[in-house]
């Protein structure tokens with residue numbers, strides 16, 4: 001995929017904000033032919049330093065609530081101001097995905113890039129913790145780092161160069177995620193598939209100048225992408 005929208009963004013800006021494989025490219029691919037209306041109210045869940053939230057406002061015209069646990073909403077607000085985005089268009093919130101501070105049925109959609117695997121592996125999360133905040137008929141778009149095939153019983157050396165067994169338990173294959181989202185009685189699966197993007201997104205990350213990227217570089221340079229992929233999941237609330 002060519003990532004026409006993401007490529008318009010300054011490399012240095014991307015490198016200073018991202019916390020993993022290029023989330024702009026993840027979101028761009030996730031939203032190809034999406035069903036979310038213009039000017040929809042959208043939660044960017046696990047938004048980190050807010051780069052994807054800026055992207056969602058500027059490229060898609062959504063009103064966005066960047067919602068994140070580890071980042072600082074005041075810092076993020078400064079960044080949004082610098083990017084010329086008004087506080088009507090973007091509203092930064094510090095919150096735990098397990099205790100979201102919103103009114104029920106507030107959002108037309110939730111978009112979640114490279115973070116659902118932190119909280120969404122719990123079977124109850126989707127229906128109990130997230131779905132209540134989505135309007136009936138609204139959508140959840142998820143992109144997670146995944147494995148082509150789960151191999152947790154016999155982890156390849158290449159992966160272990162950067163991550164330990166516990167960290168790798170955040171990364172799973174399509175069958176694993178299918179098993180989780182099919183348990184939801186409040187949503188139907190619109191699609192779940194392996195994404196096209198893989199090594200290019202990791203390369204954008206390992207070229208960043210920070211200690212986490214340097215750690216991940218060992219695995220990617222050794223060829224870890226042959227075991228890895230990204231998985232997109234699109235759900236629609238049905239009741």
Ligand SMILES: C[S@@+](CC[C@H](N)C(=O)[O-])C[C@H]1O[C@@H](n2cnc3c(N)ncnc32)[C@H](O)[C@@H]1O
Nearest residue numbers: 018019020023046047048069070096097115118
């Ligand atoms: C790998 S970072 C990705 C951030 C951003 N989406 C990006 O790609 O640059 C994972 C993000 O998940 C968020 N996160 C992890 N657990 C969370 C939780 N329980 N509630 C809300 N956010 C959480 C962290 O705050 C972090 O920003």
